[in-house]
Amino acid sequence: MTALLPLTVALPLGAAFVLPLLPRRPRRAGDLLAGLISGALLVLAGLLSGRAGVYEIGGWRAPLGINLALDGFSAPVLLLAATVGLAAVLFSSAHLDTYTGRNRYWALLMLMTAGINGTILSGDIFNRFVFVEIAVISSYILVGFSGRGRALAAAIRYGLLGAAAANFTLLGVAVLYALHGTVNIAHLAGSVPAAGTALPGPEILFAALLMLIGFGYKSAAAPLHIWQPDALAAAPAPVAAFLAGALIPAAGVYALARTLFTVFGPAEAFGWMLLFPGLLSMIFGALAAERRKDPRVFLSYQGICQVGYILTGLGAAMVLAARGEERAAGLAAAGAVFHLLNYGAAAALLFLAGGTAEPPGRPSRWSALAGLAGAGSIAGIPPLGGFFSKLMIVAALWFGGFPLLAAAAAGTAVLAPVSFYRRREEFLPRPAGHAGRTPPAMAAALILLTALVLGLSLAPLPGLRGRLLGPARRAVLDREAYAAYLEPGEGQRP
Numbered sequence: 001m002t003a004l005l006p007l008t009v010a011l012p013l014g015a016a017f018v019l020p021l022l023p024r025r026p027r028r029a030g031d032l033l034a035g036l037i038s039g040a041l042l043v044l045a046g047l048l049s050g051r052a053g054v055y056e057i058g059g060w061r062a063p064l065g066i067n068l069a070l071d072g073f074s075a076p077v078l079l080l081a082a083t084v085g086l087a088a089v090l091f092s093s094a095h096l097d098t099y100t101g102r103n104r105y106w107a108l109l110m111l112m113t114a115g116i117n118g119t120i121l122s123g124d125i126f127n128r129f130v131f132v133e134i135a136v137i138s139s140y141i142l143v144g145f146s147g148r149g150r151a152l153a154a155a156i157r158y159g160l161l162g163a164a165a166a167n168f169t170l171l172g173v174a175v176l177y178a179l180h181g182t183v184n185i186a187h188l189a190g191s192v193p194a195a196g197t198a199l200p201g202p203e204i205l206f207a208a209l210l211m212l213i214g215f216g217y218k219s220a221a222a223p224l225h226i227w228q229p230d231a232l233a234a235a236p237a238p239v240a241a242f243l244a245g246a247l248i249p250a251a252g253v254y255a256l257a258r259t260l261f262t263v264f265g266p267a268e269a270f271g272w273m274l275l276f277p278g279l280l281s282m283i284f285g286a287l288a289a290e291r292r293k294d295p296r297v298f299l300s301y302q303g304i305c306q307v308g309y310i311l312t313g314l315g316a317a318m319v320l321a322a323r324g325e326e327r328a329a330g331l332a333a334a335g336a337v338f339h340l341l342n343y344g345a346a347a348a349l350l351f352l353a354g355g356t357a358e359p360p361g362r363p364s365r366w367s368a369l370a371g372l373a374g375a376g377s378i379a380g381i382p383p384l385g386g387f388f389s390k391l392m393i394v395a396a397l398w399f400g401g402f403p404l405l406a407a408a409a410a411g412t413a414v415l416a417p418v419s420f421y422r423r424r425e426e427f428l429p430r431p432a433g434h435a436g437r438t439p440p441a442m443a444a445a446l447i448l449l450t451a452l453v454l455g456l457s458l459a460p461l462p463g464l465r466g467r468l469l470g471p472a473r474r475a476v477l478d479r480e481a482y483a484a485y486l487e488p489g490e491g492q493r494p
Helices: 007-021 029-050 074-098 103-120 125-141 149-180 184-192 204-217 228-234 237-264 268-290 295-322 328-355 365-379 385-399 402-424 439-455 464-475 479-486
Strands: 053-056 065-069
Touching: 007 029, 007 103, 029 074, 029 103, 053 237, 053 439, 065 074, 065 103, 074 237, 074 328, 074 439, 103 125, 103 237, 125 149, 125 204, 125 237, 125 385, 125 479, 149 184, 149 204, 184 237, 184 328, 184 479, 204 237, 204 268, 228 237, 228 295, 237 268, 237 295, 237 328, 237 464, 237 479, 268 295, 268 402, 295 328, 295 385, 295 402, 295 464, 328 365, 328 439, 328 464, 365 385, 365 402, 385 402, 464 479
Parallel strands: none
Antiparallel strands: 053 065
């Protein structure tokens, strides 16, 4: 199965170069190719789900070669990105009737897909940086794709700030390379000493802070969130869904977690570096959303709040792991990964459900019901997945000895349903007389993501919990196993 890993990057990357060369007639040729590629990626992600392996490109061993790695953390994030990507393509095929330059749009979307998949699978931090930039540079253009003033202003602001954030990440990579002579994650995990409860050396602390700023911007964590509300409000609906449901979870939160946990290892200092922006994002996002009238801006600030939950869970997991409290650390890590998946699926669903209000159709009863499922998960309404992932994070904070943080997380968890209830007219089904017809492709996208949101709600069941959250928890926390897994002895390679 490891031979399939490069296809997850090569297929969309190849399509991105082919699509602009397609003739304008037949008009739907680009739609068909993008749909086939996205469908193939979802099949590949499904086949790779629950598996682990390493693929060395060209047969070259690290550190000279480049490798792609799949484990219990990257596999579910890859499946999330593939599902959201296919939903965005299906939705776009009807949504694009209001725009020109279809094939250019598809090329950018495929390029963004290749960047996201490469970010998830990359086995060295420099190539992860390259893949992140491929994804986000494509997203800059897609945000402004409509050519309208608001969209162009949001895209320019997003791009300028993103370029500055990229410099922080690249400088962090350079510091690590200068210190250790490698950018391979397995080699770095074996050479960067885990600080535990001690304070890391100044060079390592500096490199970690640079990474936190660079990937924190992509995560839209407060106070680095300033690009996100305008970008998600101005972008076409499927682009906003792809940004919120795949780019932010993968190129932001996943990249940050994988770097801090695996490259630097568990240390209290790094844990608090995640806890502070996590707590700030959680509280600020929940309170700021209350004052926003635009539904997309409201959802954007709710997204900042959800990213805060994820970072809080990850930060608590790192602090607890450094203190040797493995059980609470495992609960926090599992809750954070689970919430990342719930947030990505629900956020994408909400932006697509809201996008049916734009041409070519009015909101339908089905789109309102789909939006209700997404809103219920983000708001933490039982028995949807968002409730259980928030509960896991709050419980980990409480049992791990952070009662004030647990109280803050529980308080914002109560505030979210209140916020969504006050805006219930935007998420509850409308009377049949006011409902429009959702085009079939849009309906298919909503069905796909609704199924994912509801399917994730089953993850806490005993049989599924061990298969999904157990491997993810181990992949996040077990740094030594990851390093040994990527660099096993001869005869032990996957």
